[in-house]
Amino acid sequence: MMERLEQCDLDISALKLLGQGRTASVYAYAEDKVIKLYLPGIPQEGVRRxxxxxxxAYSLGIRTPRPYECVRIDAATGVVYQHISGITLLGIIFQKPWAVSSSARSLARMHAEIHSREGGELVTQKSVLDYNIGAAPLLTPEEKQRVRLHLDRLPAGSSLCHGDFHPDNVIVNDGCWTIDWMNGMCGHPAGDAARTLVLLSVGSMPENTSRTASVFINLVRRRLKSVYLSQYLKATGMYSTSIDEWLLPVAAARLAEGIPEAEKEQLVMMIRSRLTQDH
Structure with a gap:
């Protein structure tokens, strides 16, 4: 339970850093265990989520590292997990671009399996989206209101949703493992799949990226998105229109996250185009 927050007398500088992300760093912690320590400023609510x-997810049989306990080291809060070594699905795609289709199919099948479970008492998808839409920059109050009205019309759902499912949150070794449940929620599978499509569709590249590299990356991205969607629909029996209607609120909510300005501009163009169609 999150309430049993153990204080550890460990020196963070003595731990071996294994990886670093936007919200947390992962360190070797003990035999076959790692600790994910959240960066200063990350709300405790995010750690609880x-x-x-x-x-x-672990209790429901999803292939994900076992969470052992929550701990505090100095002023940092962390979660101790089973250590799963391997390469991310994104890393495999970069190393072997010809494997993009098989990687996309694996991603879709994993996502469909997650959605086959119930989300229980987790925070609800629509409440999270509504809050982030309200906090989204670059949209006018009228645009936010229209997006919220659109969201209100969508079905709530009660499935387990990852909230940030993409190839960099899948580790591959003897199988595929889903990681990073900070955005986990209870909601509609179509909304969670729409989030993945937005992540696969919109993303700015570094300014020094060559034209050749940009063309190649965009080709890989389009293939990944196309095969993922096709396989996900096949695995779930869902219609693409069900996912499409979630793209507007999901894209608007994405604006509230710490993403590059160029990516925000792409999202705003998508949002305003859809609002014009939705008028």
Missing amino acids: EWAASSL
Whole structure:
């Protein structure tokens, strides 16, 4: 339970850093265990959400690292997990671009399996989206209101949703493992799949990226998105229109996250185009 927050007398500088992301760093912690330590400024609510979602997913048989306990080291809060070594699905795609289709199919099948479970008492998808839409920059109050009205009309759903499912949150070794449940929630599978499509569709590249590299990356991205969607629909029996209607609120909510300005501009163009169609 999150309430049992153990204080550890460990020196963070003595731990071996294994990886670093936007919200947390991962260190070797003990035999076959790692600790995910959240960066200063990350709200405790976010840590609670990850603990609750990862614990639920593990208990429901999803292939995800086992969460052991929440701890505090100095002023940092962390979650101790089973150590799963391997390469991310994104890393495989970069190393072997010809494997993009098989990687996309694996991604879709994993996502469909997650959605086959119930989300229980996790925070609800629509409440998270509504809050982030309200906090989204670059949209006018009228645009936010229209997006919220659109969201209100969508079905709530009660499935387990990852909230940030993409190839960099899948580790591959003897199989595929889903990681990073900080955005885990209870909601509609179509909304969660729409989030993945937005992540696969919109993303700015570094300014020094060559034209050749940009063309290649965009080709890989389009193939990944196309095969993922096709396989996900096949695995779930869902219609693409069900996912498409979630793209507007999901894209608007994405604006509230710490993403590059160029990516925000792409999202705003998508949002305003859809609002014009939705008028």
